Amino acid sequence: MKTKLMLLLLTIAVCGISLIMLRDWATLSPLKREESVNMLSQAVIDEQQAVYLIADSKKTLQKIDADGRLVYSVSSKLDSSSTNTFLFNDVTTDSQGNAYVLITVLDQYGLKVSGEHILKISRNGRQKTMLYTALASEDDNLMRVGRIQSLQVVGTELHFFSRSRQSASLQSISTSNQLQQFPTHLASFELPSDRYLKEVTGITPTIMTTKQGYLYLVQEDQLQQLFPNNDEPTLHFPIEVEIEIGGKQHIYYIDAHEAAIKRLIPQDNGATIENVVTLQQLSQAREDIDWQSLNHVSLQGEQIVVTALGAVAVLNPAGELQTVVAGYTYSMNQLAMRVLFWLIVVGLALLTAYTVRYIYVVMLQRKLYLLLKQLLLVIPLLAASMTWLSYTVYHSVSEENKKDTFNQLKILAANGKYLIDGDMLQQINSPRDYRGSAYATIKEQLNEVFPRSRSDHDGLYNTIYRYMNGQIYVVMDDDDSVTMFQPIEPTESDKLVIERGTVELGELSDETGNWLFALGPIYNSSGELVGIYETGKDMVAITSSNIALLHDIIKIVLWISLVLGIVITIMTIYFLSSIRKLRRSVNQIAGGEWDIEVEIRTRDEIEELGERFNMMATAIKNYVLEVTRLSSAYFRFVPQQFLKVLGKSNMSDVELGEQQTKHMTILVCNMRRFHELSATMSTKDNFAFINSLLKQLGPVIREHGGFISRYLGPGMLTMFPNHTNYAIRAAFHLRLSLNSYNAQRAQQGLPPIELGIAIDAGDVMLGIIGEEQRLEGSVISNQVQLTLDLERLSEQLGVSVLLTAQARNALELARAEHCRHLGWIQLPASKEPVQLYDWYEADEPHIRQLKIETKKVFEKAIDDYRSGRFYDAREGFVYVVKRNRYDLAAKLYFFASDQFYQEGTQPDWNTALRIS
Structure with a gap:
């Protein structure tokens, strides 16, 4: 769940970053192929006939190729975080199609100049290089325009003028340098003391215009007044001057009074002025365009580029209209980028909707912290409320500010x-x-x-x-x-x-x-x-003021949201502390700590819940104690290991007929000659004796991982689910425990008792038998009955611990040294003889020593017996009996060997010793 959520959030972040990177392609009409130019102030054409427009009220530089396709659109905003205003005030180009623009930086009110930048923009608009920066001081009092004018590319140098009130200096910087640089001073120009410079352009010669409407030609350090011809007051004056150096010096300018482009031709005795085109003529030529006003004139070769507010007109020297640029088209790549922007927007919207659904539908249905759930619900509501409040306050205050401004x-x-x-x-x-x-x-x-x-x-x-x-x-x-x-x-x-x-x-x-x-x-x-x-x-x-207001509102709202979030979190944590107390108490009860009492003093429903919890905890404690006593009582009758073999955890899960087959070790131990002892005791003494003996033996079985399947009077049938070695070790400790028990009896003046032990291993079936009102766990297996028979046989053979071959194979190497082979014994109830072993490690020390000394002779005699060499077998058993008169197995084999030696064997003899 966490991984999926992180992937969703990461994808949303990637989409958001992509939208920021593609923000220049944002538009409400991504499939719109054509666009009109807007609010033009200047236009120039390069050698490849690409048009460069300063548009959108000096906020945008657009390049349109000769086919009318938009190459790039660059914003004047150099610093997105700044409150200053950035305006394009001039543009020129070089032969490679690079653009050089003058960006004027105004204060936050859009009036006073604080600095100027010359920026180089590559032919595709992707690379921007800052070539020169000039800062303006408060005392300069420059309003809307700075000192730099008339950018012109000459070879690999960019020339421009830095003007003051009555003079200008021509300076240059390199166009190939990628770093900001200090300009080189080339020349200086002065106006008469009563003239005030407005505009300067050209290099050799240079044209200067004044605030009073004069136009001067500066050539070879000579200042010649070209316009007007006299000092008589006139409303005609040149603005936006451009000079062409050809066979003649043609000076083009805008006559704002007549709304016309004029051409001034210097002559020795003054100047001749010709009309090139008027705004009225342009409007008549293209009535579909709203020309409005003439803003700029520039030259490219013999082409005259006239910039109006709503279009650009390209004229020939005769003033005839050749081309009109009123709009541009987008290339397929640009359309694709615009469409991609909206595809990402749609994808982001869908991802956001899915993420919100995932958080509030899928995640909230899963186990989460209550605090997290509450924050997931409260924070969006809080954010939506604060956003609505911010918008309302901002809209109200901004409208009020607008009204106040108008007032x-x-x-x-x-x-x-x-x-x-x-x-x-x-x-x-x-x-x-x-x-x-x-x-x-x-x-x-x-x-x-x-x-x-x-x-x-x-x-x-x-x-x-x-x-x-x-x-x-x-x-x-x-x-x-x-x-x-x-x-x-x-x-x-x-x-x-x-x-x-x-x-x-x-x-x-x-x-x-x-x-x-x-x-x-x-x-x-x-x-x-x-x-x-x-x-x-x-x-x-006003926008800057509104943005500052919006920032203040956002800050206030964020602080309010943060405070509210902290308050809500603290309140939730406070309320949850009581719930956590309850949870800890529940965990303690689940861990078996019953003496739990939670203290809650909130004086509300949670305190009441705590009181009810304490009541419940007391009831559960009493109930669990009763169930524990009952379970302990159950396990007295049905061993817990028996239930585990059946795959059950308690008696209530057991049903009639359930059974499991498992390979287990069976150990049967029983007191020998109990009936003789029982006849000498009362009924009460009999039960007391049996219980005392079983109390001595039972823990030994459990300590070695076994369980008691059923009692056999003063003995027991036990099962070992683990390895047979555990049963053998249990047998050893049973013998030690018996020695301890007999020592206690000796102190009381009572005779010792003897145990017989038999061990076998094999598959047994454990299950539940009986009927619905009376169930009992039972073990059903041939090995169980065989082990019971072997325990009775152990007394006849004089063996303390009798092992079958399956049990003997599990003996550890060290214990196997104290084990002798008894051969094959034919039991009356068995069709097949059983291979048996006498494990005498737990015998009395003197008996164990005798068996160790006679082991080789005994086992050799067993082999002779099975081979039919009854004479040799009889002699071997005689030797064993002479050394160990307690060896009943050797005696039985001796009598059988002697009989077969004297009388011969029967036809059905199978080499096994028959014992009745």
């Missing part, structure tokens, strides 16, 4: 008209006003409430929009990547603020992330609407 934003947005001077805002009319007096005044007003250097800004961001000529423009934003006077397509919330002057709340998703926001109107001193104030929070901050 906070609403108050801030409503106070925007007081925080921001509308007359000052009205003076800002173009990007040229960046960091002008009006801009500085408004910025100072905001910093008094929301200083950028504060670490406790709680993730709030601020954006100020200028409303003029029916259009909304970004004027000021905490995001350093935003350029002044980028036009904004009015949302329904914007329209309500403009039309009604109300504070509006909402949620927004774009290429930069997901946001909660509040909008409030900004008026000038004449009461005219001149702008909109927006404040909000990145959903990253």
Whole structure:
């Protein structure tokens, strides 16, 4: 059971680990072959025409091959345990299909930059190498974008710019180095003191754009202003600049005001600007795609790659649409991985269901500790309750946090008209006003409430929009990547603020992330609407706060569950202690300790159960004592060994007719000339004498593993289930015990008595005979009757212990020396003669010595007798009798030899000595 459970749990663990390893393939639609791109911010194409997309609001890098198949999808999250936000902000490629990405690390609120990483991703997306890391300090006050820009691969080097407010330095690192490295400084570029750098790209030449909307060409340390041609205020300015070096220097950029991709061609007297494509033209060419906005432009050879929010357009130099990437397909391997993920999910669900069933149906039906059973029942209920409580609390608190956030934003947005001077805002009319007096005044007003250097800004961001000529423009934003006077397509919330002057709340998703926001109107001193104030929070901050809340809830719930589990366990152990007392007492009773009394003072049903147990224990004790007395009485009549031979443990199991055949040794011992002694005693004295003799002899039989089958007056028929040697040893000790008994009789002035002992071995049948109301154990065997006859014969032969050949063969070598062959004896009741032996080790010492001295002559005479040499036999027996006048066997053989010598043998003579 334990092995099976461990295998199930191990399999579940393997499935869980597999799901973690395959988590990137998790999807609700594993069989879906096609997928749309989503929330694009940048796209580039390599030499193999593979497209690299920064998608999902800068959270994912996707590579799509020339056939439209997804090669890989990589998350920007470098550290899954971190609360920081990780965003892809740039991507480039090399000729081998490796990608180089810039990952910007933001704080937990998704606003302030804490570091930047340059990561190399192999062509199949499986290997990731960190090439460079740059940390940002609190004083840098970098918001949403860091210092690194414009990744470009040149040979085996990766070039990039590190920018400050008015300058940039070109640096490089090796693309082949597998370790993080310090960059090599290549060049530096400076802007005029009243210009503020926004974007820098290209190497030779280099293009720089400013926050005021200027575009400069840096070539041979010369700074040339290409856009605009003059310093007149204008709403047109270049963003997302890309430069092509060919026969001519073509500079491509996005004109956010016109929502168009433009091409700037430097000339000696300025620059020529051409339209490449507009957002409207793309929408007309492919009406099935929701282009929404232009976000990035890049170049690959003569191809122009335009990134919109919902698709990527590839144009030729004439601006004609060649290819559109609006989605991708999965390869069969990727589909297989997605299906495999769900197969493992289904398998895990089935395994979990089976394991739960096994635990709660199969295991609980088996013998388990009560504490374990209770924990198996309580812990899941407790876990389910705590999970439901956690979800309820989390959902309730997170919703409340969201409401509180909206209320906070609403108050801030409503106070925007007081925080921001509308007359000052009205003076800002173009990007040229960046960091002008009006801009500085408004910025100072905001910093008094929301200083950028504060670490406790709680993730709030601020954006100020200028409303003029029916259009909304970004004027000021905490995001350093935003350029002044980028036009904004009015949302329904914007329209309500403009039309009604109300504070509006909402949620927004774009290429930069997901946001909660509040909008409030900004008026000038004449009461005219001149702008909109927006404040909000990145959903990253709210999600991070909710995750932190969830972690706190889980910790609290785990502590509560742990405390409850400990309390339940302690209570269960306390209650089980009384039950364990009862169990120990039961085990003691089962072990034969009857004087048991359990003490329980719980003042409940268990105490009452203890009292009933004590009553039961007393009753059992009395009953067992009675049964023990009865069993002891039974064993006086039926030996316990007799029951064991029958395979029974007590008398109640015995039934009429049950029998067993077994090879056993039979020993019969009986007092000789008992009738002569009995005639001299009264009946009472007879019984007293018989009992005293049997009391002397009975223990000897039991000590040697035998049991008494029945009594023969002053003798007994005994059986030995073990080896015959045990019976022979018992015979020896019976003779010693008799000597002791005769010594006691001599002290009382009584004559000694003599025992005859006969031993045989063979198969005997033990069984139950009688009728239903009267049963008796009996032994039935020819060997039993033969042994009884041999015991009577032993007196005629003058032998103390008479053995058959089967018994003699079991004699130990040392004891066999005191054994002589008696030849074959023909009993009156037997058809076949019996080969007998005289074992005289237990005889009186002088008799034993005489038999030892005459043994060879006696056995030689036996051989002569059997061979028919009766004269030689008679002479041999005469010699024995002369030496040992107590040898009755020699006398019997002498008379038979003499008769046969004088008269000859009968025709039926079988060489055996006949004894009547």
